[in-house]
Each structure stands twice: as C-alpha cells, then as structure tokens.
Amino acid sequence: MGSAPGLLSGLKVLDLTDQNGVYCCKLLANMGADVIKIEPPGGHPMRNIGPFFHDERHPEKSLYWFHMNTSKRSVTLNLDTPEGKKLFKKLVAEADVLVETTSPGQPEAMGLGYQTLSELNPRLVMASITPFGQTGPWSEYKSCDLVALAAGGLMSLCGWPDEAPQRIAGSQAYHQTSMQAALGIMVALFDRLATGRGVHIDVSMHESIPVTMLASAPNYLSMGEVRKRDGDGHEQPAYGTFACKDGHVDCRLFNANWDDFVGWLDHDGMAGDLKEARWKDPFFRRQKDSVAHIDVLFRAFLAKHTKKEVYESGQDRGIQVGAINTAKDVTEDRQLAARNYFVDVEHPELGTTLKYLGAPFKMSETPWAIRGRAPLIGEHNTEVYVKELGLTPRKLAGLKKAGVV
C-alpha cells in the first residue's frame, strides 16, 4: 500500500451514503480523494451487512463494510442535533464534494439543502443519489437493488422464461447507480476547473438502469421486438451455458469461428459429421434441429474436459469460450495472478492481512490504489475535528458526552 499520489489527491469528499452510493465513494477514495465517511454515533447500519470476517457478526468485522470503504476515513456525527449540523457545515465549508443518499427534500428539511450549503461553499459539488430522482411522479417512492433492477428494466432480460425474472448477484443496481454518480461527479469536477463553481447533481437509480439493456430500445423501435429473458441463449449452436466435466462453461460460437470449432472437437475425434460441407452454411446451422445436433456433439466433448481445459484449448483456437468460475476459481485465475490484480491490505486489529479486489482500471500517471483498510467507527474523530477543524479536545469530549459524535 501507499503509492504515487492519486488523481483526486487534495480533494475532500464527504460520504453520507448508504448502499446506493457507497461504491461511488469507494471509487473516489481509491482514486486518491480524502473521503470522510460520516457515520451516526455507534456506527453506520451498513456495518451489519454480512458476510463477516470468520463469520463473527460484529460491526468492525463486516466484509461488506471492509470492501466498500477502503481508503476512507471515518467520523461519527449526529446530524439531528444543532451542534451536529454546525459541525457538518464546517466540514462542508472545506469540502469539494458531498455525496448523500437521503430522500428528496430531506436535506432541505434538515436545513442542509444544496442552496444553503453552496452559499457556504460555492465550489461544492453535491451529488444527491435517490431511488427515482429529485422530481417526477415517483420521486417519493422507495427502492432497493431488487426493486431498481425490476422497475429499471434489466430484470426483464434476466432469468428463465418459465419462472420469475432473476436478479444478478452483487447488487448491480447499486453498482450501476454508484458508477453513474461517480462519473457525474468527475464531469462536474472537470467543469469546475473552467467555471470555478460547483453544481448539484441529481442521480436517479431508476434512470441509471435502462442503459444496461443493451440495444433493446433501438431493436424495439426498428423491429417492434420486446426483448425478454431467454435464459442463457441457445438460439444458435454452441451458444450459451453448458455443463462440462467439473462444472460449467459459457461458449459463444460465432460464424467466423465455425472451422475452428469443428477442428476443436475433431482434435478429440468427436466432431461427428460436422466436417461435411453442408454444415458450413450458417443459416442451416441455425435451424432448430441443427442446433440440437451440434449441441449433442458439443456436450459429449465437454463432458470429457474440465472447465479450465475447455477455456484454454478453446481460446487457443480463437473461440469465445470461458469457464464459469466459482469465487475460488477466480482467486486462482492465472491471468489475474500474472497481473497482480488482488491487493494485500493490512488489518492490524484482526492481526492479519486480507486480499482485496484490485483496480478496475490502470492509469499510468495517477494510479487507482487502495491506501488503507476501511476505517473503524469514528476512527478519525480527533484527527478531523481537533487537528483539522480546530476544535479543542475538551470541546470534542463534550460533544461526545452530548451524543453529537
């Protein structure tokens, strides 16, 4: 840990997010910003989300918290008290970015709306992440990852046709919204270099999701096709998810790779009649009986090989095929290992070092880097309130007693 200064080093970000924005602030923190996570006294509710380190349910052992809050600092602050609000305004006066996930109108009701805060600090970029956005007929509605995937349309494309639509693991609606928020903030920071002024960003989870539906909208307009969930494909030969000797693989055979595919099966003497010229016609191959015939041969071939063998031998022939990796397989992947993707992060309190997911992108001048483990509850109260905001230690002790921090 510790490395060249990040892209956003020198920028201060206040993180008042729940699950719907926490990844946004993680991205900013690992891009070098000084992100201060503001928790209610006693700790943020996200600390109760599992899994937990060694399965010990404890607010300082949530792996979800660990993952989402790398490189951040933490202060505790009760924003429902007048003293808490005063302190918050002091933080805002020094901040570049505020990211918050309260419902529309709530910051104003607390006396902490954008208008008020931007008067204190005209350079402030404030991102308000909400389920549906600040305006519109559904703006008061509540949401969560599952509801956003449903209402935003992605779920209509996921799952099996004969059962309920399915979510994808890993809170992808929260991720998508957080990435949109981070991108909006980055554009606003770029623009601030020219204007010298901040801006209020309205981030809507509902409006973040439709972009994930690929070409559904233009296909609907040009062909009237309402794309629906269709499982894992199989409208073409060797196209979808298949079982193999020790698990599953995903193969997407394209026309251009037909000869490679036949050669692949033939290497084991398992190509059957596929070497015959009639199979070279892609339209013939797409007929239902043809798909079934080719897939029978393919499945017999796959049954003899492990997913890793299938992945490597298929890819070596240029076929777009991959192992459906379990979490364990991912941690043992040769490519990730060769590129040092995983990152060690020390946890002195746990007496151990944990491996973390690494950088989503590499920048030659301003690297993304995990600069430290997630903070403990209020770990940086003294550092932030006394050393940086100039409160006396006595004042801080008083605030603690009064339940403000």
Added chain:
Amino acid sequence: MENRLPFTGLKVLEFAVNAAGPLVGKLMSDFGAEVITVENREHIRVHGGGRQPSAKSANLTSMNMGAFANKYNFNKLSIALNMKHPSGLAAAKRLASISDVVLDSFRPDVLEKWGMTYPELAKLNPAIIMIRMPTMGDGGPYKYYRSTSWVLMGLSGLNAASGTPDKMPVCPSATSLPDVHCNPFHAALALVGALYHRSQTGKGQFIELSQFESTVSITETAVFGYLANGKLPERMGNRLEYAAPHGVYRCLGQDQWCAIAAFDEDEWHSLCHVMGRDDLLQDARFGSLAARQKNAGELDRIIEAWTEMRPAMGVMESLQKAGVRAGMVQNVEDLLLRDPHLRERGHWVTVPHPEAGKLVGEGWGFRFMDGPKPRFERPPLLGEHNDYVLGQILKMPEEEINQLIIDGVID
C-alpha cells in the same frame, strides 16, 4: 439559456465497435466533445446489433440501421476509413496527432499492428490521453483471449453467484451486462479523470481497462468473501440475507411481475396492511426477520396469492404509497411508452433519422441541476463526415481528398 457543455473543444478519436467502447465515446460526445468514430463497411455485423444474419433482420441490411451504432453514436462524427490502406492509416495518425483522446476498444493486436500504441502516439502528441479496453488486459498469459460479455460474466464469478442452486448459473443472453455496465462506466470515469489531471498539469497518460478485471471489481463480496473466509457465496436467487420478503411475484396478465421487499418491521406491517392481511402480524411464522427468512417459501406463496389477482403497476403503486419498496418488472416497451416517471423527466428523447425514421436517445442516470444538459443529435450515417473531418479538421486539400476517394480509402 445557452447550454455550455463541459467537453466543448475536445477531440476524441474513437476505434470501437459493439457497446462498451462506443458508450465511453458517447459520454464525451453527449457533453460536447467532437468524437470522431472511425468506421468501415466491414463493421456491418456489429452495427446490426450483434445479431448474426437471420430472417428477422434480413431487411435491415443498411449500414445505417445498426442498433448499436444508432444507440451509442449520438452526437458523433463518422469517417469511413480503410485502415488497411497506407493512406487511411496515415490519415488516422494525423487525426490522432491533433486529438486530445484516442479511445481503443478493439482487440489488443489491432492498434498495435497499426503502430498506434501509446508510446508511438505520445511521440506525435505528448499530451495525448490514450484509453484502451482490452478484454483481458495488456499483458498476462491470456492477453489475446477473446471474450464476449457473457464469457466475462462467467469468468468473473458473477454467474456462479447468481440464481439458485437447482439450476445452471444465470447468464442473461438478452443483454451483455459488463459491456453496458462496469466496463464503459469505469472507463469513462478514468478518462474524465485523466482529462481533469491534464487540465491541471498539462500531462497526458495511458489508461488500460481490462474488461475482465473491471468485471471482477463489481462482484462485491462474492469473491472477496472467499478471499477472506474461504467460503463460496450462497446462491440465493432473488432472496437476500437481511430482508424478507424479498422477491419477484407473479401478477395479473401475461408475464407480469412485481418485485417486493421489506427491510424492517415498519415495511412488513405496511405490506400486510395493504394486502388486507393484518392477521399475518399475529402469525409466529412471520413475527421477525429471522422467522420470515425461515418461512420464506410460505410467505412468498401468501404474497403471490395476493399479487396474482392484481395488475403489476397497481401492486407497485399501492405498496409504494404505503411506504413499501415495490417495482413492476418493466420491459423495454413499458419503459419507452408507459413509464410515467421517465416520461415526465424526459429520459428518452426522440430524434428524426433519415433511414430509421426516428430514433430514441437516452439520458444519463445523473443530471446537473441548473447545469449542462447532454446533447441529442442523431447518430451519423456511415462516412457522413468524411469531408468535414478531412477537409475542416485535418485541412486536407480537395485534390488529396479526391485521391483518397479514387484509391478507395474513404467511402
């Protein structure tokens, strides 16, 4: 009021097909950059929306009817350039030398073969920002492996963590998620970041996004949980450890569904009340989150007995008005034609198009209040801006352009 756009004056040279790369370019073009997408006629398959020839799309063979191009190329300029011809390559390099950004989402060997690597481009243009989005990264034993988004879903561990244990891993064929999710969004974030850095320091840089690594980065605790505890994630389908109910329920009509979730006792009480089932509040099987988790199957059947008698939108609205999280599973037609919220917020913008008749542009999940608004100019026809790009931007004399036409370098 004049719509001043943040990226006005910036030039981006884009080498990209499918969705991931073009979506990064679209962020830049929507907010004012001059994005030149380098195309040629061989792109027909991917322009066609990734579909292979089929009876359904046989009448959509025009280069200007491709679903991907018509979704992701809003506000861009198109130059149809034959990169296999030395003059085509030379023109592209001249464009790179005056661009702020070169965006490359081709296979890793393509621009390498053209000599358009970052060190080469930086010689021509020291402040250039180059962003590449190779599937597996710019090195490593699998550098030249080719993967679709579906394969990436499998490789990253996302598929194996999704769905239920009794079924094959869920890999949605109907969208290619990482291509329209983590990969363009991480890349766009890095790119705007690099522009921010350059504005302050004058320095360009090289950005490399491995689509594989970017996808592993959004697995939340599925992979990290294994790294820390040595345990595989539980495949829970639509359920969640800390909410119950948490599911998708059949509603009245053909393939109609609504997602419903209760994260605390208040939401659970409201749900029972709206369903007219206050009796459930006295039922020990559902008296706590733990109890509801334990009896989730029975709970789901009770809820579905109520939802399947009602239209999905009615379920959503009646629950939401009572403070319960609920969302109808909307398909693309619902989103485009019926969703009242998207309509009022102007999420979709219809623009005329000479061949398609009309196209729909899509806004972003973020909007700047009292700030810049994205543009919605229709995507270019193939090669529509040949003359503009060569003549106005490169200041190429007319006879030189004519020679390129004669040589078949542009069409």
